[in-house]
Amino acid sequence: MPKVRVYVTLKPSLLDSAGRTVRDSLDKLGFHEVASVRVGKLIELEVEQFSEGRVKEMCDKLLANPVIENYRFEEAE
Amino acid sequence: MNVAVLRFPGSNCDQDALCSLREDIGVGAQYVWHEEDALAGFDAVFVPGGFTYGDYLRCGAIASRSPIMDAVRRFAADGRPVIGVCNGFQVLCEAGLLPGALMQNASQKFVCDHIWLTVANRSSYWTRHVDRVLRIPIAHGEGRYVADEETLRRVEDEGRVAFRYSGPNGERDPRFNPNGSMDDIAGLVNEAGNVLGMMPHPERATKAILGGEDGRLILAGLSLVGA
Numbered sequence: 426m427p428k429v430r431v432y433v434t435l436k437p438s439l440l441d442s443a444g445r446t447v448r449d450s451l452d453k454l455g456f457h458e459v460a461s462v463r464v465g466k467l468i469e470l471e472v473e474q475f476s477e478g479r480v481k482e483m484c485d486k487l488l489a490n491p492v493i494e495n496y497r498f499e500e501a502e
Numbered sequence: 503m504n505v506a507v508l509r510f511p512g513s514n515c516d517q518d519a520l521c522s523l524r525e526d527i528g529v530g531a532q533y534v535w536h537e538e539d540a541l542a543g544f545d546a547v548f549v550p551g552g553f554t555y556g557d558y559l560r561c562g563a564i565a566s567r568s569p570i571m572d573a574v575r576r577f578a579a580d581g582r583p584v585i586g587v588c589n590g591f592q593v594l595c596e597a598g599l600l601p602g603a604l605m606q607n608a609s610q611k612f613v614c615d616h617i618w619l620t621v622a623n624r625s626s627y628w629t630r631h632v633d634r635v636l637r638i639p640i641a642h643g644e645g646r647y648v649a650d651e652e653t654l655r656r657v658e659d660e661g662r663v664a665f666r667y668s669g670p671n672g673e674r675d676p677r678f679n680p681n682g683s684m685d686d687i688a689g690l691v692n693e694a695g696n697v698l699g700m701m702p703h704p705e706r707a708t709k710a711i712l713g714g715e716d717g718r719l720i721l722a723g724l725s726l727v728g729a
Contacts, residue, residue, distance in 0.1 A: 439648060440682070442606040487567060490560055490596065492603040493648060 427475040431498040433489045434465035475500045503724055504530040506544040508574075508590075510565040511536070515551035515588065519705045523548065526708035527721045536568040541577050546724055549574075551588030551641075551703065561604060561644050562592030571597050583627050583724070584697040588642055591689070591699035600692055600699045601657060602649030608682025612643040616713070617680055619688055619702055620668035623661040626695030627723055635672050636665075636716040638702040640680060645701040647683035647690075654684055664698055665689040 435441050441463050448462040468488055470480070480498050489496040507519045516533060523531040531548070534541070541547065554565035565571070571593070578584045578599055586594035594600045607613060616639050621632040649657065657663060666686040667679045679686045681701070689700025704717030 439605065440608060440646075442608065442610045446610055487559070487563065490563065490603055492595075492601075492650070492653075493605060 426471045426473065428501045429470040429472055429475060429480055429498055430501045431468040431470065431480070431484060431488055431496060432465060433468065433484075433494050433496045435463060436493055436495055437463075439493055469501075503545050504532065504543060505546045505548050505724060506534040506541055507531050507548045507550060508570055509533050509535055509550075510552070510554040510568065510593075512554040512556055512565075513550050513552035513589070515590075515703065515705065518703075519548050519550045519587070522705040522708045522717070523721070523724070526715075526718065527725050529724050534570060536565065536570045539569040539573055541570075541573045544577075546583040547574055547577060547585070548705075549584070549586035549590030549593050550705075551590055554589055554593065557644070560592075560596065562589055562594075562596040565589075565593045566596035566598075575599065578692065578697050581694055581696050585628060585721075586697075586699040587703055587705065588640075588645075588701055591701055592644065594697065594699040599697050600690060601653045602647055602690075604644050604701070605646045605648055606644050607642070607646050607680070609680075612641075613645075613680045614641045615639070615680060617688075617702060618668050618670050618672075618678060619665045620672040620674075622663040622666050623691075625661070626664060626691045626698065628691065628695075628698040628720055629664050631722045632719045634719075635668065635670060636719060637707070637714050638704060638716055639706045639713070640702045642681070642701055645681040645683065647681075647685075647687040647701075649684065657687075657690060658685065660693065662690050662693070662695075663687055664691050665700055665702070
């Protein structure tokens with residue numbers, strides 16, 4: 426069955442609280458080279474057949490919120 | 503006046519809302535399950551707080567796609583009163599009934615406190631009885647209001663900000679903003695003014711024993727409709 430990977434990321438202009446917390450924690454572990462962390466979501470779908478239009482509709486209707494998020498997706502093996 | 507108090511899996515302020523409306527505001531109130539698809543017999547809708555669907559995906563995202571929300575959209579389009587509190591505010595934004603979104607608090611901490619609220623526009627259904635700065639409880643982890651620049655400007659220009667976080671005398675200062683919301687926005691209304699979303703909990707401030715009764719000034723309008 427075809428798999429689809431949907432990547433949902435916070436718009437760059439928005440403060441990412443989770444990303445900031447992860448960055449601070451990495452810094453405490455000695456990874457001082459990390460200037461910034463952004464945390465996003467990976468959503469994996471298994472579909473009967475891959476249709477770009479249908480996946481786009483899923484993203485627009487539920488998987489991402491266009492007010493705060495961007496998304497992209499790809500068919501994966 | 504009969505108010506529909508919506509219930510989703512994970513709602514947890516539904517009982518507070520029902521009690522407050524019945525006992526303190528003196529209006530009828532009934533629970534309505536999210537799988538219902540009609541609001542016949544109701545004069546207003548209360549979308550309560552909680553953690554619907556465990557906040558999975560995004561706060562309010564799954565609840566906003568429930569069958570009852572199509573009915574709420576029609577109800578709101580008819581100009582009838584709808585209020586969403588806390589998670590209910592998130593549900594209304596996710597449903598597209600209010601612009602913008604609510605994100606994790608800038609402090610990255612859950613805040614549980616009493617805050618001061620200044621009414622920004624008194625012409626809406628929900629704000630017309632608010633004649634002073636209010637003291638209302640908040641309890642949320644994701645209450646930071648955000649919108650893109652154009653939306654924010656439109657909301658401000660149209661006077662749709664209902665409430666802002668402030669000091670006790672209405673003064674605006676970042677230290678009075680508990681979550682980092684843009685423009686100190688604590689609540690806003692739709693274009694017609696009949697749909698209100700707000701993070702603070704007016705239904706938790708309608709009895710003296712709860713520490714204050716300022717929430718009555720927001721919910722008071724309900725008891726006057728049809729009177």
